[in-house]
Amino acid sequence: MIAEIDISLIDWSRAQFALTAFYHWLFVPLTLGLGIVQAVMETIYYKTGDEFWKKTAKFWMKLFGINFAIGVATGLILEFEFGTNWSNYSWFVGDIFGAPLAIEGVVAFFMEATFIAVMFFGWNKVSKGFHLASTWLTILGATISAFWILVANGWMQYPTGMGFNPDTVRNEMESFWAVAFSPVAINKFFHTVLSGWIIGAMFVAGISSWYLLRKREIKFALSSIKVAVVFGLIACLLSIWTGDGSASQVAKRQPMKLAAMEGLYEGDNGVNLVGIGILNPSKKEYNDNEKAFLFKIDVPIPKLLSYLAFGKFNEYVPGIKNILEGGYKQPDGAIALSAEEKIARGKLAIDALSEYKKAKADSALYANKADSIKIVLAAEIENYAETVSDDTGATSQALTADELFSGKTAEIQTKIVNSRKQLDDNFDYFGYGYIKEPKDLIPPLSLTFYAFRVMVILGGFLLLLFALATYLSYKNKFETKRWLQWTCLISIFLAIFAGQAGWVVAEVGRQPWAIQDILPTSAAISKLSTSSVQLTFFIFLALFTILLIAELKILTSAIKKGPQINEQ
Amino acid sequence: MDATYIFLQHYWWLLVSLLGALLVFLLFVQGGQSLLFTIGKNQTQQKMLLNSTGRKWEFTFTTLVTFGGAFFASFPLFYSTSFGGAYWVWILILLCFVLQAVSYEYQAKHGNLLGKKTYQIFLVINGILGPVLLGAAVGTFFNGANFIVEKQNLTDLANPVISSWKTSWHGLEAAFVIWNVLLGLAVFFLSRVLALLYFINNINDDEIRKKSRKQLLIETVLFLVFFLTFFVHLLIQEGFAVDPQTSIVSKVPCKYLHNFLQMPVVLAVLLVGVVGVLFGIGKTILSQTWKKGIWFAGTGTVLTVLALLLCAGWNNTAYYPSLSDTQSSLTISNSSSSLFTLKTMAYVSILIPLVLAYIVYAWRALDIHKITSKEMEENEHTY
Structure with missing residues (x-):
């Protein structure tokens, strides 16, 4: 038996969860985005009766199915890992955290499971209307499930609607609505689902571009692109809006995360937003005299960080040092504790x-x-x-x-x-x-800082790409622009990368907390031997990697075969 | 304790038990997988088998996930104690379900890396291990496990974990308790019985039906041997009772027998369930044309498992006895969520009939058209 909880156990438990979440998030956004695209296509078929759209929708559904299975598999592991690896967490906040998970199962997963079977196997067995409804209900189920799991995640970032009961030694829910509709949860839901839409749209535009580069399935590709790029453009615009909301939530509730995202050690009134920068690797301590950056360029709009965080250009934004040393005035007027x-x-x-x-x-x-x-x-x-x-x-x-x-x-x-x-x-x-010393409260800085830049810069790039692609597509010029087709194809990976980076900001940026201010990861774990968790980590790593390679091979083989639509 | 709170704890134990019971019924999908090469003698037959039970795999999977979620929401101390402690059992269950999730979709696809046969073997592995492990895990509800719950630990900064496991096997030790293994095997053979009944109902193919009817007798005998041995032992074994006034847990002889006798409704549910299972199987064996066995045996399975799980948790019984420290045993009262959460979730549970209704509707819409070799040959979406 272990006398004292070992740091490596905490790290391996985190690594295992991160690994599962990373793989899960490779597949889920594609489900969320592709699901809408194919439902729109089937709706066009339903309205026009044009068999071309039926076949187009069916081809994307085939890819959806290949991707869906592995998303489900990794999701199951994530749910149970709260128990297997975060046992203390499960008791300490299970009274609040379990509810969204149960609702997710009852309300969302069954909807998804029931109607996906009709969507795949029901073409010749049910009416056109019932089939279309099933396609929409499948993606509605997937989206509702995203809502409830993000409510759960949002609650970890901003615990609300609960009180601590010392008799049961746990937090207990006091307001369901405060948990379900916390501003952090709502924002997180929209921002995350929109990122899935962007990835789905980019996937359709990118794969279609590949057909154009190969000069095959031209009508199919151009028609698919027309649906995808508009959808992607709308999703990008909305995600800028929700991203802004997300930043102001972080500023209010998780100032340390914001400081890490910006590499901000010393706070000030009217702080600029860092555009790009390289952190100084010789800065070892938050309070040494080394510079924070080797090089940085701020966004040309002055005082933008203060504005984005608090809606006022001259507002004070605390840095890491200030947050650890306290003594500044917080937005609610109270003086921060050290x-x-x-x-x-x-x-x-x-x-x-x-x-x-x-x-x-x-x-x-x-x-x-x-x-x-x-x-x-x-x-x-x-x-x-x-x-x-x-x-x-x-x-x-x-x-x-x-x-x-x-x-x-x-x-x-x-x-x-x-x-x-x-x-x-x-x-x-x-x-x-449970925190040993103040510096333990600083999240891994460079990972948070660079991941944030990657997400924002790629997000901006995708917005421009979708805008341009929409314009050229509706001017009927997409077919001849080979450079654009190449860009769209490569951008599938960039969109996925941006989505992963977003989760790194959200999850690495809140370390050391499992639940903000209430429970650090070190007190949230299960009492296991480090070697057990290492073993399961590597089993999962090997299994997920093999399955990922298999998925990619099946996907590419299905794409190469193509939708097989007679375009004459 | 507040009467509403006590009622809700019983209500949630009922719902969790119902989900568990539905899960056992839906394990017919696993049963179908384990019979893939026993019944399917050529590629077309195997394809029909895969597309019969296989098209329901998402229900089994979703029921497992929802069972986990509902258990988490209503009895979080079980979630933290058992999953974090009996680590290897749960990890093995998860792994074999991961294999299932991808295998149906991948096995018949081009470029699937490992080859068709490998994925089909994955399905057979899940078909065997899934029911055996789940059954053995449920066995610990009656036969106990080695854990200690000490909430005061949270204030120990060096070692704040509340629930700890007392064997270094972390759950694998359950496999050395014969009664857990018997239940695991009973669930396994039951899943095969149900799969055969479903094949008979769902596949329009004379050869498969004939073979399924023949195999049914063997599987039924094996199921009955394992189940009855487990069940008779259950009735005479010692159980863990909790005093509702003092919350003190103590061992009581023939606790589960007393539970059935003291809860006649649960006993009735059990008997109706057993009759349903036996009738569904018996009439299928005796009549060469009757195909509705799955619905009788399926409903019977749900009722029987429901009664067994209610017997484990109701009537002041510890549903997760601790062999290391009797007072650490989990009861529906000491492991449940707060009154507020149980109440909130009870409102959510009003949606369950609606969910069941659309499942039945969609299921029927698909199952009106039976699986045929013709459908398998057409170039439509098939497994």
Whole structure:
């Protein structure tokens, strides 16, 4: 058995979760995006009765099916990993976190599972209308499932709608609506689903471009592109809007993540947004005198970070150093505590919980003991009264015993009340109690910083690409622009990369927290041997990689075969 | 404790049990996989088998996921204790379900890297291991597991984990308890029985039907041997009872027998279920033309498993007994979510009949057209 939780266990548990999430997110966005594209195509078929659109939709559905299975497989593992590798987490917040997962199953997964079967196998078995409805319900189910899992993720970033119950030693839900419609969750849902739409649109545009480069399936490719690029353009525009919302949520609730995204050590009023930059590798500590950047170029609009974060150009944005040292005024007017103060208050909360539990146990034990002692005493007193004629002696003795009990009971009660108060007063910092030193509160900086740049720059590039592709496509000039076709094909990978980078910002940027401020990953894990988790990590790595290669080979083989539409 | 809270804990145990019962019924998909090479003697036959039970695999999978989600939401202490502790059992279950998720879609596709046969072997592996492991895991609901729950640990900064496992096998030790293994094998042979009944119902092919009817008798005998041994032992074995006043858990002889006798409705559900299973199988064996066996045996399976799981958790019973520390045993009362969460989730559960209704509707719409060799030859979407 392990005496003390080992750092490597935490790291391997995180690595395993990250690995599964990474693979899951290779497949899911394509499901979300491609699902809409194929449903739109089938709708055109339904409206026009044109067999061409039926075959077009069916071809994309075939690719959808190949991709769907492996997304489902990795999703199953993610759900169960909360239990297998994050056991403490599952108890500590399961009362809140389990609900969206259950709703996801009941409301979304069954819808998906039921109607995907009709979508694939029902072409000649059900009516056209029922089939179209099934195609839309499949993607609706997938999207609803995204909503509930992102509600769960949003809650980890911004825990709300709950209270801590020291008797059960867990957080308990107090408002379902606060959890389900927290601004962080809603924003996260739209931003994430839109990123899936972008990937789906890019996939369709890119694969279609490949046909154009090969000079085959021309009508199919151009028609598919027309649907995809408009869809992609709309998704890009909306995702800029939700991305902006997401940044302001992060600024309000996770200032450390924002500082890491920007490589901002020293905060200021009216801070610029970094466009591109290279972090200084010789900066080892947040408070040494090294420069943060070797090189950086800000976005030419001055004070943009302050504006994006708080809606005001001159607003103060704290840096890493400020967040750890405290003392600045926060948006709500309160003065920020230093990391050391937060850690101290976290320890007070944990101590108080310990005291509370002990006092409660004492109280139960004492009540039992007192009862049995009182019975013995009562008998003793009776004997005493019989042997001693002086009645008053016996009475005073009995009183003393009662007083003794009431004194002890009152003492325990005071302990319960006081420790409860100390816990409630400091609970907001509960998780800080597990943090060893302030610098442990800084997330991996370069990963967060560069991932953020990758996401934003690629997102901007994709917006321009979709705008241009839409224009040329509707001017009927797409077919001749080979460079654009190449760009679209390559951009499938760029879109996927941007989506992964977005998740790195969200998840690496919030380290060390499993639940912001309440529970660090170090206190969230299961008690396993590191070697067990290493073994499962490598099993999953090998399995997922083999299945990914198989998926890609099947996809490319299906693409090479093509939709087989007679275009004459 | 609040009466509403007690009611909701029982209600959620009922829902989780129902999901578990539906899962066992839907394991007919796994049964079909394990019979792929036993019944299917040529490529066309195998393709028909795969497209019969295989087109329902997503329901089994989704039911497993929802079972997990619902258990998490309603009894989170089980989720944290069992999954984090019996690590290897759950990881093995997950791995074999991952194989299933991709294999149907990939096995018949060009460029699938590992070859058709490999994916079909994956399906057979999932078809065998899936039911055996799930059955053995459910066996621990009656036969216990080696864990300790100490909530006070959260305040120990060096080692804050609440639930800990007391064997280094992390769940694999359950395989050394014969009664768990018996239940696993019973579930396995049941899944094969159900698969055969489904083939008979769903595939329009004389040879497959004939072979399925023949195989049915063998599988039924094996199922009954394992199930009855498990069941008779269950009735006489010691169980873990919890005192509703003091919450103290203690061992009681013949606890599960008493549970059935003290809960006559559950006993009735069990008996109706068993009769349903036996009738569905028996009439199929006796009549050469009757094809509806799956619906009787399927409904019977759901009822029987439901009754068994209710017997594990209701009537002041610890549904996850701890062999390491009796007082750590999980009961529906000490492991459940808060009153608020159970209530909120109860509102969500109102949607379940709607979900069942559209599943039945869509299922029927597809199953009106039986699987034929002609459909397999047409160039449509098939597995």
